[in-house]
Amino acid sequence: xxxxxxxxxxxxxxxxxxxxxxERQRALHALNRLGFGPRPGDVEKVxxxxxxxxxxxxxxxxxxxxxxxxxxxxNFPTLQLSDxxxxxxxxxxLQQMRREAKNDGExxxxxxxxxxxxxxxxxxxxxxxxxxxxxxxxxxxxxxxIMVDFWMNHFNVFVGKGLDRFLxxxxxxxVIRPHIWGKFEDLLMATAKSPAMLFYLDNATSVxxxxxxxxxxPRVAMRMMQQPQAKRNGGLNENYAREIMExxxxxxxxxxxxxxxxxxxxxxxxxxxxxxQEGNVSFVFRRAVHDVKPKTVLGVRFPAGGGIEExxxxxxxxxxxxxxxxxxxxxxxxxxxADDPPPALVDRVAKRFLATDGDLRETVKAVISSPEFWxxxxxxxxxxxxxxxxxxxxxxxxxxVDDARPIARSLQQIGEPLYGAQPPTGYKDxxxxxxxxxxxxxxxxxxxxxxxxxxxxxxxxVMTLVGGVDQQNxxxxxxxxxxxxxxxxxxxxxxxxxxxxxxxxRTVAGLILGSPEFQRQ
Amino acid sequence: MIDRRFFLKSSGMALVAGGLLxxxxxxxxxxxxxxxxxxxxxxxxxxAVDGLxxxxxxxxxxxxxxxxxIAIPRPGAANGALxxxxxxxxxxxxxxxxxYFKDNSxxxxxxxxxxxxxxxxxxxxxFMESGTPGVKTTEDGFLARAVMATPSTSPLRAVxxxxxxxxxxxxxxxxxxxxxxxxFGIRGDAKVSNGFESMYSEAVAGTLRGTAKESFDxxxxxxxxxxxxLQPENGAVYPNTxxxxxxxxxxxxxxxxxxxxxxxxxxxxxxxxxxxxxxQGQLANNLRNFSDAIAAFAKDLGSRMSDVTLVTMSEFGRTxxxxxxxxTDHGHANFxxxxxxxxxGGKVYGKWPGLTNxxxxxxxxxxxxxxxxxxxVLSKQLAVxxxxxxxxxxxxxxxxVLA
Numbered sequence: 001x002x003x004x005x006x007x008x009x010x011x012x013x014x015x016x017x018x019x020x021x022x023e024r025q026r027a028l029h030a031l032n033r034l035g036f037g038p039r040p041g042d043v044e045k046v047x048x049x050x051x052x053x054x055x056x057x058x059x060x061x062x063x064x065x066x067x068x069x070x071x072x073x074x075n076f077p078t079l080q081l082s083d084x085x086x087x088x089x090x091x092x093x094l095q096q097m098r099r100e101a102k103n104d105g106e107x108x109x110x111x112x113x114x115x116x117x118x119x120x121x122x123x124x125x126x127x128x129x130x131x132x133x134x135x136x137x138x139x140x141x142x143x144x145x146i147m148v149d150f151w152m153n154h155f156n157v158f159v160g161k162g163l164d165r166f167l168x169x170x171x172x173x174x175v176i177r178p179h180i181w182g183k184f185e186d187l188l189m190a191t192a193k194s195p196a197m198l199f200y201l202d203n204a205t206s207v208x209x210x211x212x213x214x215x216x217x218p219r220v221a222m223r224m225m226q227q228p229q230a231k232r233n234g235g236l237n238e239n240y241a242r243e244i245m246e247x248x249x250x251x252x253x254x255x256x257x258x259x260x261x262x263x264x265x266x267x268x269x270x271x272x273x274x275x276x277q278e279g280n281v282s283f284v285f286r287r288a289v290h291d292v293k294p295k296t297v298l299g300v301r302f303p304a305g306g307g308i309e310e311x312x313x314x315x316x317x318x319x320x321x322x323x324x325x326x327x328x329x330x331x332x333x334x335x336x337x338a339d340d341p342p343p344a345l346v347d348r349v350a351k352r353f354l355a356t357d358g359d360l361r362e363t364v365k366a367v368i369s370s371p372e373f374w375x376x377x378x379x380x381x382x383x384x385x386x387x388x389x390x391x392x393x394x395x396x397x398x399x400x401v402d403d404a405r406p407i408a409r410s411l412q413q414i415g416e417p418l419y420g421a422q423p424p425t426g427y428k429d430x431x432x433x434x435x436x437x438x439x440x441x442x443x444x445x446x447x448x449x450x451x452x453x454x455x456x457x458x459x460x461x462v463m464t465l466v467g468g469v470d471q472q473n474x475x476x477x478x479x480x481x482x483x484x485x486x487x488x489x490x491x492x493x494x495x496x497x498x499x500x501x502x503x504x505x506r507t508v509a510g511l512i513l514g515s516p517e518f519q520r521q
Numbered sequence: 522m523i524d525r526r527f528f529l530k531s532s533g534m535a536l537v538a539g540g541l542l543x544x545x546x547x548x549x550x551x552x553x554x555x556x557x558x559x560x561x562x563x564x565x566x567x568x569a570v571d572g573l574x575x576x577x578x579x580x581x582x583x584x585x586x587x588x589x590x591i592a593i594p595r596p597g598a599a600n601g602a603l604x605x606x607x608x609x610x611x612x613x614x615x616x617x618x619x620x621y622f623k624d625n626s627x628x629x630x631x632x633x634x635x636x637x638x639x640x641x642x643x644x645x646x647x648f649m650e651s652g653t654p655g656v657k658t659t660e661d662g663f664l665a666r667a668v669m670a671t672p673s674t675s676p677l678r679a680v681x682x683x684x685x686x687x688x689x690x691x692x693x694x695x696x697x698x699x700x701x702x703x704x705f706g707i708r709g710d711a712k713v714s715n716g717f718e719s720m721y722s723e724a725v726a727g728t729l730r731g732t733a734k735e736s737f738d739x740x741x742x743x744x745x746x747x748x749x750x751l752q753p754e755n756g757a758v759y760p761n762t763x764x765x766x767x768x769x770x771x772x773x774x775x776x777x778x779x780x781x782x783x784x785x786x787x788x789x790x791x792x793x794x795x796x797x798x799x800x801q802g803q804l805a806n807n808l809r810n811f812s813d814a815i816a817a818f819a820k821d822l823g824s825r826m827s828d829v830t831l832v833t834m835s836e837f838g839r840t841x842x843x844x845x846x847x848x849t850d851h852g853h854a855n856f857x858x859x860x861x862x863x864x865x866g867g868k869v870y871g872k873w874p875g876l877t878n879x880x881x882x883x884x885x886x887x888x889x890x891x892x893x894x895x896x897x898v899l900s901k902q903l904a905v906x907x908x909x910x911x912x913x914x915x916x917x918x919x920x921x922v923l924a
Contacts, residue, residue: 202794202795202846202848205795205845205846206845206846207845209845235844235845235846236844236845236850237794237795237844237845237846237848237850238794238844238850238851239792239794239850242640242641242851246641246643252639252641252643252644258638258640258881261640383728383729412684413684413700414684415684415685422568422789422790423567423568423642423643423789423792424642425642425643431728432686432691432728433685434685435728435729435732436681436685436686436697436698436732437686437697437698437699437732437735437736437739438684438697438698438699438700438705438736439684439685439698440729440732440733440736441699441705441706441707441736441740444707444717445707445708448707448708448709448713449708490720491720494716494719494720495716495720497719498712498713498715498716498719499716507712507713507716510713511713511716511717511720514717514720515720516720516721516729516730516733519729
């Protein structure tokens, strides 16, 4: 029922819109879909530079200087620290306090309150969340930030799972960001060997059944015998083996079985983290707990006696499956083009993925250069995610973000706390996930708060947007400044009727930011 | 005050009389009511709760053999299960809801689940919420279809507590999602609120317009009902957790008499692949919150519970054998709990398949379809006439868990 409704709406849109986007529309479309929306004047800048040229630049973020943002990131001291540094500085002292407090909640609270602000564990996550917002708002590498958002969500790690709040800094910086314009296999391998993912999906603790392990040297065997029974036994954990096939590569209908999940878990036994409790956080392969008996995954046979190369081979194979190409292509098209992407487009993008050995720049390019991406039917048709909505609003009114934390809180209320998706699926990328009563009300409240300059740490002056225009004409001036002139007559009339009094300009700006037109990209 | 006295007296009587009396809530006459309105409250335990450690088959040796470090000891032992019927026992963290089982207000169903074999959280939740296991093209949720089949027209007849509208209420029932019933609405002066309202009613078609209308209607009703003034009664204390806060607000909506028929909320943290714990630990802590929140809800509503049926569910169960990390992996059948109006409590329902003949040699087999449980709740409690539209291509069997 919903689909036929959507089709009807699409058909109407198509009927009403011209066969081709104008140059101005193309610029706005590119800024909305390949970035977090325009700042005042951006549409003209992109038009002057040429839309295709701008896109080409965006596809090569390494060629964009982005010095202003680089300077701002200096304000977040934990961003440069390694996993081990962060764990030593922020986690181990906390563990020490827990021991001192001896299960006494009040005592622990007192101890924690004595920690100076800069050394508190939450500082790590605050810096991480803040840098994502600052980059989305201010970076000239807009498409890069869109793809970081996409891949962080594809390879989701939840900040609320134990140690992961200390591991996400390096995960984003060293695992995701350096690989999103390279080969998919490299990105997949980097995530597979990242402490953050190994911890999140439990592979770090998945070990072979005792009878499947390599024989131990006698001295080690003696030591093992002195360990508690359960620790000696151990065994498989299927969590990561399942999700790497279901979510990261093949897709849930990608043709694997429960048997494949169990066998892949055996292949990945021993892929673990060094010693976080001693402040050493890095990937390690533990041969002693690897399953060395024969295994078969997706028809691939591994004879007895293998090691880490088995898992590496399976990751290579998974990265190159046609089902993987289709799964990645579908998700990219859903993100960049439409909630329900055209199957022919998905097939072409999947082909490009396979033909280029999973080259992610070429794959993204295949989406952007397709006629479907520029189809007037998809222009301003996709509802913004909360992150896209909030950041695009901040950009639209040219606000300056001194403190990103109020924005982080707003994102929580609108339903998309950064790094806050608990299930490995991450957040959905379709309107049905975002459009609901409570979230909409919170979007409107955010719009008014932003326009009224009442979010602490966010400096907004909408008066500058209207320039010398008199109050009577500010609706039209703001409509152009904020939405590129894309308000319907009905919305314009409504706003004009409501906008009276001293707070006129701010109220108008807030209403436009909350308008149905601004919810879409 | 009469509510509180009545409630305490009735509970006391029921506890003394053990299993002989009917559901305690039914007997509470002359007390606070919901205005005759029947309500179904559904709680989804997302992440697949380990049902074998919630409703523990302590009478079966195979349970202990399969779980050397995480099994719940037999009743009577230290930290042992709380006996339910001589074969099953409840996890000790359920101490706050077990009295409701004992006075026949609460029941469990075991070995219940979806016939689909998937062990994907996402797919299994999707199938359970769409009410069409194995069919991915269903666009709406089964609770939404159920609400559409009742004559109610209240804008707040279906409410989800949470930041997103869940799949189970998606569709054309006009279900409302909110995180806080007491702060729902446009802040600032009426001019702004009116501005948004007319903008959304005039300028757009489709999802946004429908959603906006529902938002403004709901906000108006909530503003005049002012549920915030309805504080917990009968000495109920909700845990200060997301689930506790959600149930507290659902209780406020019920007491406000704004026409609520179906309320939904969910609670995560059940995906215990590692370090699950037994009578204490990770699962035990989560279950305590779960149990205490539900018990507070029942206590708060008191006699109103004779019009309210609470049902819990989870996408699938977990492996019978514990894994190498003192946890459990994705399995098959699970448990459900029912509490309140109509529930013929004090019993663990469902055919027990045993732990020696396992589904795919690893999991508890499903002997009761989750749709059977909901079919009974929806037809008996909400008088939903057309179960065919709620569960297409399925003929529900009657379990007899509701009167």
